Amino acid sequence: MEKPQIWLSFAPELHVFVAAGKRSGRSAVRTDGVSTLGHVVESLGVPLTEAGALLVDGRQVPPSHIPADGDEVSVLGVARPQPLAGPPRFLLDVHLGTLARRLRLLGVDAAYESVDIGDPALATRSAAEQRVLLSRDRGLLRRRELWAGAYVYSHRPPEQLRDVLSRFAPPLAPWTRCTACNGTLREAAKESLHERLEHGTERAYDAFAQCTECGQVYWRGAHHASLNAIVEESVREFGPHAARPAGGPSAP
Missing domain, CATH: 3.40.50 (Rossmann fold)
Structure with missing residues (x-):
């Protein structure tokens, strides 16, 4: 008995995962008749984390769908922004x-x-x-x-x-997390950091922040301009930011 044949097409953003022969239009794929559509898609190189809606003959189906002979399958990319339950944590x-x-x-x-x-x-x-x-x-x-x-x-x-x-x-809430450990930052008085600062740093700067988890100290040092450029570009494109602690994570 001949194995079922389905017709698959992938969204352009998914072409990086699939063989060159399956990047243009629809291509024929033989299945074993028992594997799920999710398994078929992954077997062709696309992680399901990157597949959005799966359409069979224009109708959305779950990854557990068993494709049948002649199915026209479209694999879309994930929607942006991708919804999650609660604020994203990575x-x-x-x-x-x-x-x-x-x-x-x-x-x-x-x-x-x-x-x-x-x-x-x-x-x-x-x-x-x-x-x-x-x-x-x-x-x-x-x-x-x-x-x-x-x-x-x-x-x-x-x-x-x-x-x-x-x-x-x-x-986005720039300058509120420790870049070393991911802990949260708080403003810190210079006097409380005397034993942690080199003399030159203590003399040159007045505003500091400290990580509440690992104790790392930050101030607006030599790298502040380059880091601030990253922050400003990201905020400009992806949203407003919260007020930052006075020190800001520029230099430990």
């Missing part, structure tokens, strides 16, 4: 440290693993803490334990940041 894998720091700079809750703890542990943490796992590892994004996940399309941090902000539209 977990980034070991390769996305710069993106994690930039998200924290904007006040976005971004947990980050600075060492490779393995795919199962990352997926388990995503589920336990209800965090969106951000990664460029397609295999990791296929793990069933994930609470939610998203592929980071670019290698370049500025483009990565724009991608995440446009996809999830997290509320």
Whole structure:
């Protein structure tokens, strides 16, 4: 008995995941007659985290749908902004440290693993803490334990940041999180930081902020201008920001 044949087309933004022969228009795919549409889509290279609506003959179906012979299937990209239950919270894998720091700079809750703890542990943490796992590892994004996940399309941090902000539209509150540990910042009096500051820093600056979790101290140092440029560009494109503590996370 001949296996069912379906006709598949992918949204342009998903072409990065599929073989060249399946990037233009509709293409024929043989199925085994028992696998779900979600399994078929993933077997062709597209993580379900990146697939939006699945349409069969123009009708939306769940990933559990079993495709039948002759089905016309359209795989759309995710809607932007992508809705989530509550404000987005993220977990980034070991390769996305710069993106994690930039998200924290904007006040976005971004947990980050600075060492490779393995795919199962990352997926388990995503589920336990209800965090969106951000990664460029397609295999990791296929793990069933994930609470939610998203592929980071670019290698370049500025483009990565724009991608995440446009996809999830997290509320921005620049200068309110520690870029080192993701904790929250509070204003700190210079007198209380005497033992933590070098003499030159203490003499040159008056406004400081300190992390309530790890104790890291921040002030508007040499890198403030470049960090502020990131903040201003992001706020201009993706939304207003809250008032920042006087120090701002410029230089530890």
